[in-house]
Amino acid sequence: MTRKPAPKHGAALPSAEALRDFIAEAGTRLGKGDIARAFGVAPEHRQALRAMLRGLEREGALVRAGGRRIRAAEALPERCVVEITGTDRDGDPMGRPVPWTQPGRPPIVFMQPERRGHAALAPGARVLARLRRIDGDRYEGRTLKRLDDEPATVIGVFRAERAGGWVEPVERRSRAEWQVPAGETGGAETGDVVRATPLPAFGLGPKPVRIVERLGKMGDARSISLIAIASLGIPVEFPxxxxxxxxxxxxxxxxxxxxxxxxxxxxxxxxxxxxxxxxxxxxxxxxxxxxxxxxxxxxxxxxxxxxxxxxxxxxxxxxxxxxxxxxxxxxxxxxxxxxxxxxxxxxxxxxxxxxxxxxxxxxxxxxxxxxxxxxxxxxxxxxxxxxxxxxxxxxxxxxxxxxxxxxxxxxxxxxxxxxxxxxxxxxxxxxxxxxxxxxxxxxxxxxxxxxxxxxxxxxxxxxxxxxxxxxxxxxxxxAPPSPEKLDALRSLLATFDISLKPGDQILPRDLDHILKRVAGTDAAPLINETVLRSQSQAExxxxxxxxxxxxxxxxxxxxxxxxxxxxxxxxxxxxxxxxxxxxxxxxxxxxxxxxxxxxxxxxxxxxxxxxxQSADRYLAAYLVDRVGEDFAGRISGVTQFGLFVSLAETGASGFVPMALLPDDFWHYDEASVTLSGKRSRIVFRLADKVTVRLREAKPVTGGLLFSLVGGGGIRHGGAAGRHEPKPKGRKRPGTAPAKSRRRRG
Known part of the structure; x- marks a missing residue:
């Protein structure tokens, strides 16, 4: 039974420690009014009480539990079984701890991307994960072990060989192909979109599958929606x-x-x-x-x-x-x-x-x-x-x-x-x-x-x-944007000399004011997209x-x-x-x-x-006959591995890998979100206009590969100005160190 403090009429604020103890002992959801009455907090101190509770929430001691109620945050163990429930806005898997028996909604676990060669985690998959608390009831998870030995089904495109063949998975993050032994092709022909089930595997080497269903031809654009339906397990037939x-x-x-x-x-x-x-x-x-x-x-x-x-x-x-x-x-x-x-x-x-x-x-x-x-x-x-x-x-x-x-x-x-x-x-x-x-x-x-x-x-x-x-x-x-997403948004806006008011209590009109300020400018599409990504997902x-x-x-x-x-x-x-x-x-x-x-x-x-996914694959199918053409675009992402570019004509997005950038020693600055060449003094920044050549379009995954035409970028000392990389050794507080990478010709 919760030990209720004796209320004092017109009392001032309790200590943070007393608040933590009271909420933890309650073992249930509490409203701010419940807490104020328990401690006898006077009306003139209730705004300060709300500020204290927000502070405890930022520290991770409290979490929201529906409505305007809160509860004590119960930290998950360092290692935990996580069931994948879906993906976030960036397509990365997210899940919940298993089992979850506490009152209120379970914590959210944002799983980090898998290593290359590993199939993406699909909804329903369970993994043993190492957890790191982000704040409140949100965690970052890294896969230690997949508890499902193999996926229940594999969706991909079949390529026949003399004896059997291969299935190329439709998941963009899956690098490894699956081998189809002789006699397990199910009558599939090269180019068929198929559903396959894993077979028992012994030793090292490619993993085998048996084809159990032919969904259509990859050349048939109607198969594109079937890929998404099959790979995500969307029910089609009614009982x-x-x-x-x-x-x-x-x-x-x-x-x-x-x-x-x-x-x-x-x-x-x-x-x-x-x-x-x-x-x-x-x-x-x-x-x-x-x-x-x-x-x-x-x-x-x-x-x-x-x-x-x-x-x-x-x-x-x-x-x-x-x-x-x-x-x-x-x-x-x-x-x-x-x-x-x-x-x-x-x-x-x-x-x-x-x-x-x-x-x-x-x-x-x-x-x-x-x-x-x-x-x-x-x-x-x-x-x-x-x-x-x-x-x-x-x-x-x-x-x-x-x-x-x-x-x-x-x-x-x-x-x-x-x-x-x-x-x-x-x-x-x-x-x-x-x-x-x-x-x-x-x-x-x-x-x-x-x-x-x-x-x-x-x-x-x-x-x-x-x-x-x-x-x-x-x-x-x-829900309002999280403090972490607001910090990331502020960092991006700073590269455009735009400031967002400090603190976590941002109102929709604060963000809308920024959108109206950049309306009609070259940076508007990127800033609109970034503001969207800063939002929590509705539910x-x-x-x-x-x-x-x-x-x-x-x-x-x-x-x-x-x-x-x-x-x-x-x-x-x-x-x-x-x-x-x-x-x-x-x-x-x-x-x-x-x-x-x-x-x-x-x-x-x-x-x-x-x-x-279907839109990406349709766009890739639309562009597959235009490989080798040049397109106008804008840089929509800058990473230490290369550039993401969105095409003006179609809105399709693709990647320019480091290997296809000009030969240089490339310096990635996370604070200014720039990639700069030490020798060429070229700076690539978000929202810059570039011309790219389409090198590859893969309808099976929806992936597009570009190379730059004419080098692209802006030379240091020119229009780059406020986007120039910071002097060596300097970085903004709270950011990761800048990274450098050599691209050899």
């Missing part, structure tokens, strides 16, 4: 029970639903979209607007505990590729009864929201309704009609009111101070045969922003409504810590239950809390939310990884 349930689906009856069929709700999606799960409407209301956001009533068709529910929970989300979609729900629902097709009656959950003229939400009301979409429009068509002053055959004022409401919401967002990253998305277009025909920036129109603001507004209303109802909620949370959780990027206290995904399981849970919680039907969240379901949150966070990151 028959789930298909049967979807087949039995019928139209939602009017019942007690609110009739919205007279409201001209419209869907606005991409031209290639096949499922339409959100519809919007706006009209003036006093100085502000009345907004209606209607979402497909997926909960009506996917009942808790059903075969459809089990499969949706397993998948977590839909996964999108340039040539296909791996849906969370069968097509009979995702493209049928749960798609808000124009001029067809559909069941929906809706939220009616009143906003003021300044865009701030005044009130909201949720309900279950029956709607009929007035039109299915694309972003481009809506933008064109609005700019032309047309209503696109809709009732007068439909688009005009939507845009007016959007401008009010955008003003409220600006006043709130959110992080608005400018990271153009590349759109890959394919022909009927699946071959890449073009890669271009996806346009970012006001029509995109309009839908985004309406969806954010509805998501905020959903979170607030569930809090009002004291109902279990699956929050979308986004799902049953308790809120707020959403840093959107500058919101509470946020929950409500608007896409067709493709995200989290949204379906939010719908069920609203149905239960507002007594809108018998298919809402069951009382016992809330106990599983922590485990479900971790699971769907992992599946979301798996989907992101699959989409990124």
């Amino acid at each position: 028959q029970a789930a298909l049967d349930e979807a087949k039995r689906a019928r139209a939602a009856p009017p019942g007690k639903r609110t009739d919205l069929r007279a409201v001209p709700l419209i869907t606005i999606d991409g031209a290639d979209a096949r499922d339409f799960d959100d519809a919007v409407y706006a009209e003036p209301s006093g100085p502000g607007f009345r907004i209606v956001v209607a979402i497909a009533d997926v909960a009506f068709y996917v009942k808790p505990g059903s075969a459809l529910d089990r499969e949706a929970k397993l998948r977590g989300n839909s996964v999108y590729f340039p040539d296909r979609v791996v849906p969370m729900l069968p097509e009979a629902l995702s493209n049928g009864w749960c798609s808000l097709r124009p001029n067809e009656d559909r069941g929906c959950l809706f939220v009616e929201i009143e906003i003021g003229g300044d865009g701030r939400k005044l009130r909201h009301r949720f309900g279950r309704g029956l709607m009929r979409s007035a039109a299915r429009l694309t972003y481009e068509a809506v933008q064109h009609a609005h700019e032309a002053g047309s209503e696109a055959d809709l009732p007068a004022g439909t688009l005009g009111h939507l845009y007016a409401a959007y401008r009010a919401l955008a003003a409220a967002r600006a006043a709130r101070g959110t992080l608005d990253l400018d990271l153009p998305e590349r759109e890959i277009t394919l022909d009927d045969q699946g071959k890449v025909t073009g890669v271009a920036p996806r346009p970012r129109l006001d029509s995109h922003r309009l839908i985004e603001e309406f969806m954010i507004l509805a998501n905020v209303a959903a979170a607030e409504e569930l809090e009002r109802l004291r109902q279990t909620c699956m929050y979308r949370v986004h 799902y959780a049953p308790e809120t810590i707020g959403h840093f990027g959107l500058a919101l206290k509470s946020y929950a995904h409500f608007t896409s239950p067709i493709r995200r399981y989290a949204d379906l849970l939010v719908h069920r919680a609203l149905i239960a809390g507002l007594k809108l039907g018998q298919d809402g969240l069951r009382p016992e379901d809330g106990a599983d939310f922590a485990d479900i949150a971790q699971s769907i966070t992992i599946t979301e990151r798996r989907a992101t990884d699959a989409e990124r």
Whole structure:
């Protein structure tokens, strides 16, 4: 039992040692109010108490335990079994200790990259790792021993030989090929993308595999998405029970639903979209607007505990590729009864929201309704009609009111101070045969922003409504950047003579101010990307810590239950809390939310990884016929081993290894992030424009290899200026020593 200190009315602050002892003895999660009451801290000292707790958190003595609560940090042993759960933004594996029986979320272990020749750690793999505490509940891990003798499956491209052949793994970090003995080829031919299983191996030398499935031809661009699906274990086929349930689906009856069929709700999606799960409407209301956001009533068709529910929970989300979609729900629902097709009656959950003229939400009301979409429009068509002053055959004022409401919401967002990253998305277009025909920036129109603001507004209303109802909620949370990432960001910004305010209490508007400052400059793409990398990854959780990027206290995904399981849970919680039907969240379901949150966070990151890998491979396939051509690009990364370069034309990223740099003695300065030649006095720095020649493009891994054209770089004493390497022996505090490396011709 926790020994509670005797409170003293109006007491000053306890000592740090007393705080540590009290929180450690509590053995549970505590709020700041609990601690203040236990020590009788006077109101005027509570801000100082918060500062003390933040200090203990930075020291690693405390960790966050959901919501605004904390607990004592229990250090993991130096050696620990770690299960890989996914990858971070850089593609490096991350995991959790096994087993984990403590209250709250398990610590996160960021695994260091494997040595060359070792296959990358895949989700589900377990390793014995040596751990080093970074801070709080975050650790760095280095693999001591793989506990899975071999991967359960190998995805790669087969190359036949006289007797058997070889499989080249699709994992970019895997250097070693697998040998296929005679009689184990499964009928595969050279160029086939295959799935293989390891065979027993004796002694040294290449490890053998048996080919068990042919997935397609590497020359066929459609095989690219299959590689990601197979290598990451994304479920594709639905069990028959789930298909049967979807087949039995019928139209939602009017019942007690609110009739919205007279409201001209419209869907606005991409031209290639096949499922339409959100519809919007706006009209003036006093100085502000009345907004209606209607979402497909997926909960009506996917009942808790059903075969459809089990499969949706397993998948977590839909996964999108340039040539296909791996849906969370069968097509009979995702493209049928749960798609808000124009001029067809559909069941929906809706939220009616009143906003003021300044865009701030005044009130909201949720309900279950029956709607009929007035039109299915694309972003481009809506933008064109609005700019032309047309209503696109809709009732007068439909688009005009939507845009007016959007401008009010955008003003409220600006006043709130959110992080608005400018990271153009590349759109890959394919022909009927699946071959890449073009890669271009996806346009970012006001029509995109309009839908985004309406969806954010509805998501905020959903979170607030569930809090009002004291109902279990699956929050979308986004923690502030860690102190280490902020330090790394400051170091980079310093190379551009940009300063970020000191301390760890950074607000989204502080970062957004920097983005606006560099907008339109050569450094803007790099700084936007670096600010993105400095962010914590958003995740799902049953308790809120707020959403840093959107500058919101509470946020929950409500608007896409067709493709995200989290949204379906939010719908069920609203149905239960507002007594809108018998298919809402069951009382016992809330106990599983922590485990479900971790699971769907992992599946979301798996989907992101699959989409990124596929994009890299499609780009490599697109460029494979252009090997030998020269391209304009910018330096996006500088390391002691060479340069990363992003191409202006396609956004594809590749590597210039040290061996392909001009013959020189190269000096890498980690503080200024530069690579400088001692003899040539050439300096390579981040964001510099360069011309590169494509030396190699490998669709199997998505890797691109470049060499510089004309040497590149900036000569010392010229425009390099503030990016010149520091004098020998000097370095900034907290950075690793500069490294030098000779590249011989």
